[in-house]
Amino acid sequence: MRTSLEMPKLSESDPRLQTLPPLIRKALSYDRKPVTPMHPVYQENKLTVWKANSPEKSNKVPLLLVPALINRHYILDLSEKHSLFKSLSEAGYEVYLVDWGTPEEEDRWMTFSEIFTGPMRRIVRKVTREAGKKPVLFGYCLGGIITNIYSSIFPEDVAGLIAMTAPVDFSHAGIMGLWTRPDYLNPYQLVDAIGNVPPDLVQNGFMSLRPAQSVRKWQSVWAKQDDVEMLDSFFTLENWVNDNIPFPGGTWQEYIHWLYQENRLYKDELWIGQHHALLKNITCPVLNIVADSDHIAPPEACLALNEKVGSQDVTAAHMPGGHVGIIASSKLFGKLVNLVVEWLDGRAASLI
Numbered sequence: 001m002r003t004s005l006e007m008p009k010l011s012e013s014d015p016r017l018q019t020l021p022p023l024i025r026k027a028l029s030y031d032r033k034p035v036t037p038m039h040p041v042y043q044e045n046k047l048t049v050w051k052a053n054s055p056e057k058s059n060k061v062p063l064l065l066v067p068a069l070i071n072r073h074y075i076l077d078l079s080e081k082h083s084l085f086k087s088l089s090e091a092g093y094e095v096y097l098v099d100w101g102t103p104e105e106e107d108r109w110m111t112f113s114e115i116f117t118g119p120m121r122r123i124v125r126k127v128t129r130e131a132g133k134k135p136v137l138f139g140y141c142l143g144g145i146i147t148n149i150y151s152s153i154f155p156e157d158v159a160g161l162i163a164m165t166a167p168v169d170f171s172h173a174g175i176m177g178l179w180t181r182p183d184y185l186n187p188y189q190l191v192d193a194i195g196n197v198p199p200d201l202v203q204n205g206f207m208s209l210r211p212a213q214s215v216r217k218w219q220s221v222w223a224k225q226d227d228v229e230m231l232d233s234f235f236t237l238e239n240w241v242n243d244n245i246p247f248p249g250g251t252w253q254e255y256i257h258w259l260y261q262e263n264r265l266y267k268d269e270l271w272i273g274q275h276h277a278l279l280k281n282i283t284c285p286v287l288n289i290v291a292d293s294d295h296i297a298p299p300e301a302c303l304a305l306n307e308k309v310g311s312q313d314v315t316a317a318h319m320p321g322g323h324v325g326i327i328a329s330s331k332l333f334g335k336l337v338n339l340v341v342e343w344l345d346g347r348a349a350s351l352i
Contacts, residue, residue, distance in 0.1 A: 023225040030235040035077045036086040038097070042126040046101025049123055051130070052089035061159050061344065061351040062094040062131035064124065068142035069115075069251065070202055072243050073099040075327065076140065079236045082328055084138075087337045093344070096127050096135070098143070103248045108195045112254035113272045120150050124157050136160035136344065136351060140327070141297065142255075148305060149265065151282045153275035159351045161282060162340065164289040165297040165323050168279070169266040169304035170259050174295060175209050180260040187256040191249035199244035209295055237328050266304055279308035285350060286314045287343045289336075291326040313350070315343060 010017060010028050017025045042049040050073075065085060067073045076097055077085040089095045103110075110118075127135050136159050139147030144166025151158045170177055179185065191197070207214055221234050264270035270277040286309050290299040299318070306314050317339055319326050326332055344351065 021225060022228075022231060023222055026225075026231050026235050030239060032074075032236065032239050035074070035080060035083050036089065038077075038085075041096065041130050042123060044119055044122065046103060046107070047119060047123075048099045048101065049126065050097045050099060052085060052095045052097075054089060055092060055094060058092055058094045060093050060348065062096065062127060062133055062135040063088055063344075064127050064135040064137050065095065065097045066120075066137060066139040066143035066147050067098065067100070068140065069100050069146075070142065070199070070244060070247050072240060072245065073097055075240055075324075078240060078328060079233070081233075081330065082236075082333050084327065084337065084340075088340065091337075091341045091344075094131050096130075098123060100245070102245045103196055104246075105195065108191075108249040110248045111250045112258065115146060115251060116150050116153060116272050117275070120146065121154065121157075124150070124154070128157070133352060134159040136162060138162040138164070138340075139166055140164045141166065141323070145259070145265075148279065148282075149270070149272065149277050151284070152277045152279050153272050153281070155281045155283060158282075158284050160285045160287075160344075160347065162287045162289065162343075163302070163305055165291050165294055165302060165326060166288075166305070167259075167297045167301035168308060169301050170263045171266070172298055172300035172304075173260060174298045174301075176205075176296065177260060179205070180256050182261050185256070185261075187253035187261075191253045194249075196249045197247040197252045199246055202247060203242070203244050206296065233330070237324070241324070266308070279305065280310040282309040283311050284313075285347050286311045287317060287340070288315065289317045289319060289326070289339070291319050291321050291323055293321055294323045294326075296323040313347070317343075 009031055012029045017028060037053040038050040039053060040048050041051045065076050067076055077083045085095055085097050134157060137147040137151060144163040148163055148166055151161045167173055224230050258264045258270060265277060268278055288305050290302045292299055303316060306316050319332060321329055321332050
């Protein structure tokens, strides 16, 4: 028999909550609501591709948003005030969002290469048929690594590339690079032992990068808990941070070995099946967005994209803040949206 220690969600009007501090009341009653009206345009295995309902059709280039495999897709549709999905659709773009779904035991054998030649290839083709134009790929975090590699092996499929906090040179991967060194970690043995990599293992690894940060954020929110708007924003993000999914074992072991341990992408030694993943093959316009305080994807690791691509139109954009703050901070989100929209609108002719 399996026992869960997760506390049940209560209604905000439940009388049992009324005598509790605001922070505790919110923790016991928070329930995320969907943000952007959307509908599915493609489904395969666990994944779904969503399209924002508005605009139905646009003369602008379509956008395909690709989040990390290990996080829920709604980081790109977080809240009414912090949704790239919503903001870019309101700017007149047809926007598609990949929801990778939740891997299960049978997905343990999916390899890193199969992500590109399988679901990603079919997703991009479906969006191209649906929109009638090749899309700009917008990848965040591991989603950015995926879109960088995809654009290098299928450059003819891509109108433009936006990479956000996406490492290329893993020799600058910081503490994560140190922890995954082959003398400390054998990814194949780990997957042989446990199959899919549990979300707690990945999440605890991220938290261990800055172990005191978790304590400080709860201390800070406790001191400001009478601010209703702040409390709602805090739990919206905290809900996403802790809503993680397993990493398919076959994908993870190759991802760690090929990129973190052998740095094959940066060294031009990465092969995806029969396809040589050479970043110089990317000749479309490129926007590379880095977070200057990012401890998960350090700027030095991400900026290497600019020197490796073959495009004549490459823009490096620095944003203050960290890996998640770049997209979730109230101070930064508007600047991020303006940056992306201005870059896209400024290349309207070359992206179509």
